[in-house]
Amino acid sequence: xxxxxxxxxxxxxxxTDPSVxxxxxxxxxATPADEPRLxxxxxxxxxxxxxxDGVFVPPSEGGAALTPRAAxxxxxxxxxxxxxxxxxxxxxxxxxxYGALDNAVDPADxxxxxxxxxxxxxxxxxxxxxxxxxxxxxxxxxxxxxxxxVPAQLVYLSYDTRDRPFVRAPISTGLAAGLERAGxxxxxxxxxxxxxxxxxxxLTESPLPSVRVPDRDGPVGTLCDRLDRAGIDxxxxxxxxxxxxxxxxxxxxxxxxxxxxxVAAAAAVDASGxxxxxLEEAIxxxxxxxxxxxxTEERPSLSALSPAEVGREERxxxxxxxxxxxELPAWTDTESTTTPAEIDAETGPLDASDVVxxxxxxWDVYTVDVTTRDVAAAGFTVVRVLAPAAQPLYLSGAHRxxxxxxxxxxxxxxxxSSASPAPTDLNDCPHPFP
Numbered sequence: 001x002x003x004x005x006x007x008x009x010x011x012x013x014x015x016t017d018p019s020v021x022x023x024x025x026x027x028x029x030a031t032p033a034d035e036p037r038l039x040x041x042x043x044x045x046x047x048x049x050x051x052x053d054g055v056f057v058p059p060s061e062g063g064a065a066l067t068p069r070a071a072x073x074x075x076x077x078x079x080x081x082x083x084x085x086x087x088x089x090x091x092x093x094x095x096x097x098y099g100a101l102d103n104a105v106d107p108a109d110x111x112x113x114x115x116x117x118x119x120x121x122x123x124x125x126x127x128x129x130x131x132x133x134x135x136x137x138x139x140x141x142x143x144x145x146x147x148x149x150v151p152a153q154l155v156y157l158s159y160d161t162r163d164r165p166f167v168r169a170p171i172s173t174g175l176a177a178g179l180e181r182a183g184x185x186x187x188x189x190x191x192x193x194x195x196x197x198x199x200x201x202x203l204t205e206s207p208l209p210s211v212r213v214p215d216r217d218g219p220v221g222t223l224c225d226r227l228d229r230a231g232i233d234x235x236x237x238x239x240x241x242x243x244x245x246x247x248x249x250x251x252x253x254x255x256x257x258x259x260x261x262x263v264a265a266a267a268a269v270d271a272s273g274x275x276x277x278x279l280e281e282a283i284x285x286x287x288x289x290x291x292x293x294x295x296t297e298e299r300p301s302l303s304a305l306s307p308a309e310v311g312r313e314e315r316x317x318x319x320x321x322x323x324x325x326x327e328l329p330a331w332t333d334t335e336s337t338t339t340p341a342e343i344d345a346e347t348g349p350l351d352a353s354d355v356v357x358x359x360x361x362x363w364d365v366y367t368v369d370v371t372t373r374d375v376a377a378a379g380f381t382v383v384r385v386l387a388p389a390a391q392p393l394y395l396s397g398a399h400r401x402x403x404x405x406x407x408x409x410x411x412x413x414x415x416x417s418s419a420s421p422a423p424t425d426l427n428d429c430p431h432p433f434p
Contacts, residue, residue: 004179005069005070005073007179008077009069011378011379012043012072012076012079012378014378021046022045022046022080022083023045023046023076024044024046027041027043027044028068028071028072035230035286036232036286038066038071038280039064039068039071040071040284040287041062041063041072042060042061042062042075043060043061043078045059045083047059048083048087052086052087052089053088053090054086055159055160057082057158061079062074062075062078063076064284064287065280066280077176077178078177080380081172082157084177084370084372084375085155085157085172085175085370085384086158087158087370088159093152094136094137094149095134095136096136097131097134098130099130099131103146103149104136104150105148105154105386105388107128107151107167110168111391111403112401113401113402113403114403115403116402116423116424117423122308124166128167132165134164134165135153136152137149137156138368139367139368139384140367141364141366142385148366150366150368153166153168153170154168155368156170156370157171157172157175169394169396171393173192173392174189174384174385175188175370175382175384175385176188176191177375177380177381179381180381182352184381185367186352188367188384188385189355189359189365192385192386192387192390193247195391195393196241196392197239197240197267198239198249198433199392199401199431200406200410201249201411201416202427202433203426204411204426206414206416207416208239208330208416209338210235210236210237210238210337211236211237211238211271211337211343212337213275213339213340219276220272220276220279223279223283224279227252231257232252233253234251234252234253234279234282235253235331236248236275236278237249237250237331237334238338238343239265240414241406241414244350244358245267245268245350246270246271246274246343246344246347247265247274248266248275248278249265249278250263250265250279250281250282251263251328251332253325258290258293259286259290259319259320259321260321260323260324261324261325261328262282262285262320263319263432263433264285265433266281269350270344271340271343272344289316292316292320299317299318299321300317301318301323302321302327302429304318305318305397306397307397307430308397308398309398310397310430311397312395312434315431319432327429363390364389365386366388367385367386368384368386369381370382389406391404391406391407402426407420
């Protein structure tokens with residue numbers, strides 16, 4: 001157990017109380033004996049209804065990892081960040097039009113819907129238009145610390161978008177907690193990088209190279225061996241973009257049991273770290289799909305779903321059904337291969353301090369500190385990291401963001417496509433990302 005892990009666990013305990021704690025309960029366990037073995041942890045989080053003008057955020061988060069402490073650390077971190085990002089007051093936010101602000105993130109620069117989607121009327125009716133007034137919160141430019149106003153709906157997980165100009169639906173992308181601010185910013189930015197890569201390559205059905213694991217002595221090999229023993233096919237995919245950061249997508253296919261398809265992704269400073277995180281999250285996603293199946297009788301197939309209306313649970317249930325793997329040929333039938341060592345050699349040596357300057361060479365990046373007083377007293381910092389140009393993950397079919405330049409440039413520049421796709425060419429099958 002590292003000193004940092006020990007500190008996170010101790011800090012998490014100070015926030016736990018069944019009556020008044022940020023966490024009402026912390027639970028630990030393990031996957032069933034017939035599943036790839038991982039340690040699991042979950043926190044039941046308070047919903048601070050009296051302290052926020054936001055909407056309800058489901059109060060349970062979890063983590064899964066090779067060690068019990070790593071799983072507990074992941075669950076505590078997720079719980080802390082979602083609790084903090086659920087608390088805001090409208091009165092504390094500035095309300096104004098973008099043009100009236102001296103230094104602000106331009107909502108028009110935030111990747112959302114394609115012009116074709118807007119013309120077809122398949123977007124929310126109250127989409128932001130130039131001149132609309134929004135609520136803003138102060139953040140910083142990552143490169144120099146300059147104060148910048150950021151649309152509050154891009155920051156707070158519980159933000160109530162009803163009756164407001166719509167920019168993007170609240171989502172956890174870029175939220176991160178840590179004992180030090182630099183570490184939280186790094187983790188948040190890596191999540192933005194990971195989800196940008198996933199959406200770019202899923203929507204364009206890019207045939208990503210498969211990552212072989214020749215060395216089975218490390219954590220990645222251990223996870224692969226456990227999947228093999230459980231009879232689950234696995235594939236790791238090299239999902240690097242133009243940013244110079246290793247990104248790995250993990251695809252699990254169970255040919256004999258259910259769920260059939262479970263998917264996750266991760267970015268890290270090295271390919272093995274990304275692969276380990278992606279595999280751990282994919283196994284955790286598999287367990288969540290099994291939980292959904294146990295409490296849901298109606299399980300539509302992917303072909304029966306309405307892409308524009310499907311929600312997160314419906315997507316994951318559909319990908320759990322038999323035959324779902326046939327909808328993912330670009331990622332299950334690829335021939336090109338690489339290894340973690342080859343990825344690291346091509347990416348170049350990276351360490352933690354390289355993440356922000358590497359990404360900000362390409363993107364404008366902003367951060368907002370959302371740490372609440374009780375969370376800060378326990379020793380945590382919570383930040384939201386935002387990169388307006390990144391291709392955003394969406395969870396609902398009503399918010400399929402197909403705008404931005406990266407869909408038409410990155411797959412071509414990386415050699416996965418010979419021509420830039422039009423929105424009508426994009427993969428319309430609801431994605432499997434959890």
